[in-house]
Amino acid sequence: MGRQKKTSVGVGSGRQLLLNQEKGSFLKKWTGRQPIALIYPNSYRVGMSSLGFQLVYALLNEQETLVCERFFLPEKGDDLLSVESGRELTQFPLIFISVSFEHDYLHVAEILIRGGIAPLAKDRDTQVSGQAPLVVCGGVATFMNPEPLAPFVDLFLIGEAEPVLENVTDYLVLKSTVADRLEIVKGVSERYEGCYAPALYNPVYGKDGRLAGHSAPPELAGRIKKVFQQQCTTAAHSQLLSPHAEFSNLFLTELGRGCSRGCRFCAAGYIYRPPRLWSGDAVAAGIAERWEDTDRVGLLGMEMADAAELDTLSNYLGESGCALSFSSLRADRLSKPLLDLLAGSNLKSVAIAPDGCSERLRIVINKGLDEQDIIRAAERLVAAGIYKLKLYLMIGLPTETEKDLEEAIQLVDRIKGKIDPIGRLRGRLCEITISINCFVPKPWTPFQFHAFGVSEQLEKGEYKSRQEVVNRLKNRLKFLKNGFKAYANVHVSHDKPDNVLFQAILARGDRKLAEVLLEMAVYGIPWKQAMKRQGLTAEQYALCGYDDSDYFPWSIIDHSIKQSYLWREYQRAFAGKTSDPCDTKKCRVCGVCHG
């Protein structure tokens, strides 16, 4: 198979050096094999931390007849070459792209252009070749809303890779030399769930200019059903390790997929439904796949795992001499074994996500955490040896007022009241970094009906101006920054409201945005200018009100979640009512389970 199991620090080009320091890469001969390019449209550092990207890489390379090589967004001035063999993109008739975040949509257009490939699918030759490859796109951003990318893509794979990737790839390889582009994508869409060939579906707009539907050929499904893995015997885990990845040499293992908590702002909690916890045996089997010298394991899905399971895993990792690492954890999930493991793990920094600034807002977003949970967690973490606490907060949430922001400042005050005495005793105070992010109303969540940066519920068609909303968010940021300034060892980081607004536009966008992305990629112009040139506005995408009768760009995807359920949850948020977490054994409220 030619898979690199050992590392050695090599010399030579940057590409060769990266390769030499990796574990898990496949170096396969090309003779007699079908080449596939796998692109992550961001840097090596970011892409190599994506478990989904790694999984596709391994699944493709485990097929004897395929050779899959990775491409990442190169630095300015660097060539776009595959990591494994340094080949150009035009040597790959099949291109797979994994997209996790909206801000990488622009990079999709950029990479295709830099690789010498016509970025729009309609401009690529009907006969598939290296110069005119078949572009297949997947990843979590595409099963949230694939539409802004649709004109660049021949085929989307909507959902999780494991159930369909092998069959779909076999079909594409078989047909790529004998059929034309549209025949191939139509054929594969007829055969396999999760396949969405955007060229075969046309968006239909109403007289008011709002999207009213997609027309589909009669022989294809009207909506594309997401595919997902029901269960597994070995939990998904890292396939590649690199010291240059964002999670440097951290071996990730899933505890499950999705999340049962039902936080109303979180798209992952909806588009990965039903929430699935892998069995203890499957998780142990996943962790057991780590390299012998792995000393740090990161668990994904800790929000969902119950306390007993976390304790078992904590004990197991402790006995195996493995440190546990995680980026964020639920403040109400800190048990003694977990804290003991943490204390011995040399982990100095942990994030807690209150998300909502106040107790009331945490009810609106259905976070299921109260102030005491957060304060107690901070205290216990610092007592266990943590020197750096990160707190995630959002501004611009539905119903938010300045009073909610004041409560965030009081929360930090109370946390400091508990953790500073611990810090003084050990001679080093804990630093707090408050990461403030503007809330983006994402597709497939109850807040999909809500306008970006607006507190109140707008009527259908009513909108706020971009300037008004951005100024309001800037003022909120200023208020919080001033409030936190009074505290020593408290730092604030935040995003820029204008940039996040564009993220919201992309998250909620339709195909018209592809021209905006293309102009940005070709001319290097800012998004506002590119939108203006296309006669599009922020207001029409992200700053107006919707109701439950609306058809959205993402309605083309079928997650089995009823729109009426999301609307009800939206109304419950405004009524200050919480909803129970998922109980997949008996619940059928959203439409996903027992349908």
Ligand code: SF4
């Ligand atoms: S039907 Fe109930 S348990 Fe199943 S995903 Fe929906 S809310 Fe969760």
